Amino acid sequence: MRDFHLPGRSTAYAANGMCATSHPFAAQEAVNVLREGGNAVDAAATAALMLGLLEPAMTGIGGDMFALVWKPGESKPRGLNGSGRAPAALNAAMLREQGHETIPLDSAHAVSVPGAIDAFDTLLRDHGTRGWDQVLAPSIRLAREGHPVAPKAAYDWANEGVGKLSGAARQHFLLNDRAPKAGERFAYPAKAEALELIAKQGRAGFYEGPVAEDMVASLNALGGVHTLDDFAKTACTWVEPISGDYRGTTLWELPPNGQGATAILMAKILAGFDLGSLDPFGAERAHLEAETARLAYHARNSLIADADTPGAAERLEHMLSDVTVDAMRSQIDPARMRPDLLGEMDKLHALGPNGAPHRDTIYITVIDKDRMAVSLIYSVFHAFGGGLASTKYGINFQNRGGGFSLVEGHPNELKGGNRPMHTIIPAMLSNGETPLATFGVMGGQYQSCGHARAISNLLDYGMDPQEVMDGARCFPQDGKLDVERGYAAEVVEQLHVMGHTINRDIGPIGGGQMILLDHANGCLVGGSDPRKDGVALGW
16 A cells, blocks of 8 residues: 555546556546547547657557457457568568678668558447547647647657657657757647548558658668558458466467567466565565566567467467476576576577567556456557658658567568567456456566566555556566666665676666456556656546
């Protein structure tokens, strides 16, 4: 329970509906949609599209989107994969011949075709009640009139944007060649024109006509091999979610090409340890989580790829099998970090680097009065994607193609028309066929680890949704253990003694939101991460 003597944020409670996301303007607009009779899909789409303007380093219509939707009366959620594909004319051999070992993240070759608008179009058509004109009206107004920049958005703009934005992106996303400061008004007149075309024409206003022509011409001028046909053929996919058990509660994730299976794998491994008996912010728990993450991400990098690639189903089954889980858990020493840990796992599956670093995105969850629940995540991968934008309309391009491997024969090898391994993952929890919570944790590569920590905070330690998101985080990457300043100095020293190389020179690790369905009291309980500007709001 929150100590009211200390700074912090109260958990939000509401009866009729709730939104939790990373910017208060978006959360407020989502609640407005619910008040006006729109459903959770309408509200989530409206607010998410606004976030592309409010937090341009994190997301935009040049990116991808994934969602889970749990409709009232149904026994499980539905999944939507809105990730775009590599242009048909691009392949790994081309880049290997140019001397590349990984995809240059600031190049047009890292730009996969944006899938988000097609996914929003499908989501609204199949489960929404509002048209594009209503959904985009708040975003068009924001783009035309501008808005005061929020503190965390300004921080991201200055620390992750200015140095990487190039060409047209500098014209569309900077003020006199500098990042806007908190409180300064920022507008997108060119993007407003693109949004107005989408409002009138739907998906065709983005994937065909002037906006598509601007994107393709701009990418081609940057060395890309994208075509208008690549854009016109973009199509999202309704998919069957995957699930796994944790302490008798079901964790729902999207299947590959997303990394949701990694979160399920981590949960299965950690279920074999009595985490509830440990200090939630002590060294023992952090160590077990870090070692589990090292193993699970090793499997991810080796096995996860486009679901259409040969052997994808078999790789997923192997990754989540009890044999794999037991073998991984048996390799963890609860007292010390094992430098040889990953070498042992090569006996289980083929090793292949993936190169998908810890980066940026937005997450939003909405539940309406009828208890339709939406868990949605929407991203351009790195901050401002690759730092590139289209010339006329200022569409910032994702660099999601950086999630491909250039290793010949790797399941996730770059091939024209394929989807890359994806880091963004929305999630839900249920008790049997009854939804319990919707949640997501931003932060690129961290997300699977963040999901495992979030459900452990909730189920092992009895934290409420705000406490789940408030708690300090750590994450192993690049041979070090990133540790937030929320960990006590003596805990960090103990982790060092256990063998971890500590890295505290980091920014905040991710962000997140959660809404819990309190069926006993007939209310919704929400929390929003203090690492972002947002809130949980209800009515």
